[in-house]
Amino acid sequence: MAEYMKFHLGAYRNDGSNNPVVDAEILREMYKPNQAINLFTAFLEIDGLDDLQETWRIYDYGMGFWIGNYRETDLVQHGGYGPHNTLLTLFEYWNISIYTTINGPLDLESHATMSFIHFYIADILRGNSPIFGIGYACEYNLPSKAGSFCGPFNVYPDYSIDKTKNSTSPIETYIGTYIKGDDEVEIKIDAVTPNLVMVKGCEEYILYPDGEAHSFVVESTGECLGCAKGVVFTGLPESASFEGFSSLSIDGVRFRNLKISSASESECDQL
Template structure:
């Protein structure tokens, strides 16, 4: 059993309760206020739990600068990838109720003919353990989620598109973080549970745990209920569009949950109390829940790891679990995760052996300052509950990583006036629609014949200018302006146009995954509202080159799979995802 109180500082009367309530939070609160000020963090929420009791829930700073609305323990913050633990916990509950499915059951056996990845090996063998531990080898491709998929793309549609995303690492060989795989995991939960992921999370976890102020940001009716998100621009906090939180669709199982410090204290209690609700009733089998805490995939050494003697303490990542990671902090096993969406940042740390949990969340800014502030505040909270001497003071909390490691210098946006059309090739040559089977359309257009505008996804809009005839740089101008125009986020987006042997522009290479090679978008490959791809005004030889990339080499194109009807050449790519590729053939014969 555990107890819960709505008070922001929980006070009890005697014995162990008195010992817990004797913690003086006033010094901690002064520390937090100081760090938020020096790091220019607008608002924060904090929850602390120890020995199955909520010790502290509070808000700091401002939820909205313009209205001067204060952040409280009931303020809603987006928690980003802390959502992943909700997905893995939900699956632990669902699997515990099944006799014929477990973590190692191939997903193909669950989804049947509706599932395929980019190669036969992964398609046949990938399981929930692989997906939840980031072992599949498929790139993050975060840029496509950043700009947002079309709102008419369902989770089922999204999963079907996964077959067109090539893996770049050997299967089960390396940790490769992927929101796409968590979306797949959420879809598997839907198939097993018979309801959509949101309903399953609500009914299985949020309602039993009385997390009444927790929900899904892409389903939130009034986005003004959220703490406003902020970035730093020229040293000042600037609000960004809360509508950007909609970009999480349809990848909700990877990061769509919003919550409050009070509700997250209940989530911590649930995990520290071995999967039980406030009345001690089991919500999730302890055996199945424990598996989500175990390391499944070792992680490489991180630049964010802290080691003695350079730092006063050790904080080292060991590996990734399922919706959680495992680290060692000051000699203690730490089960944790971080989360970020738009400019919101959150961390949740659990110390199971000490029965301690800490949650910290910010509403900005998207900068190194926010990361350093998070390190200072959550470490201080953990030290307080662990009864360890704090390793950061008021000075080092505002200088971190200095004096132990040199901090990066702040970077300012470059001068937009320097961008000119400095090549002989016409704007017109680049105008058109470029498509990808998984990521959709990118359009390039012009309104004044002096500059090009690139549009990608729901929110992506940027001006692009030439560095050479094939290489362009882009800077976001719409709601996502801060991705290339705020403090610590100043690098332009690099885009390459691909030319044919004849010199025609027939493709665009876009950094869908910020960390690896660019992805090719084919010119005139357009995904229409009927979800069929259309290739227009192309030559037949180009279509043959294109289809070779789509069709498995073991299943070559045959005359039976191609036919001409009313001058439209149709190719059925495969039986898993029936799509017809239409090519005008006026120049074919």
């Protein structure tokens, strides 16, 4: 792995070294921004680390690397989740590369934990005062407010979905805004294709009828943690003045049509 890091770090720094395996110019294409992302923005609001927003940012995606900066230097990163979790960080200006692999915690918690450790090590190597103690990284728990993470990644279509089935009702009857507490889901028609689109926070899905009445399978348009799998529209309100469905369920979690909620609140106000 040390040789692999040196393999990339020379090309990333563009230090003029020759690479006998892959042309360094080709490698450098991997580190160039390809699309903007908002990955890991929740980590910038961690309690007690108010200055972290000014020191750690991930804002672009290249050809296999997240791109950002830490303090005064640019960095590229990527990792993997599975039975064990890994992270590789290259610091261009500092000429430092760090790799870690751990068997816990999992998923985004592992990325945050290892990022903190990488920054701590880089600070020590550079003679800087670490922004936070290493103990914080070792005891780190991902805040519940982080929720899902999303980014406008290019993803491959889900070929397991049968996209030839027709919806039970005209797709216009499904559109609307559905709420559950502070959570909000918008169902709309795609501007380009005749498909239903569901937007939930920063997540976006295309809805395809699955053959059951008012039931859809969903395909994410970007990476997310705990992606939705199915949507079912249920119920028609008793009021004849309302057209549409009273609620939808996302993987069993029910959201109520905002128009019905608003109508009920107006009636209460009148009383």
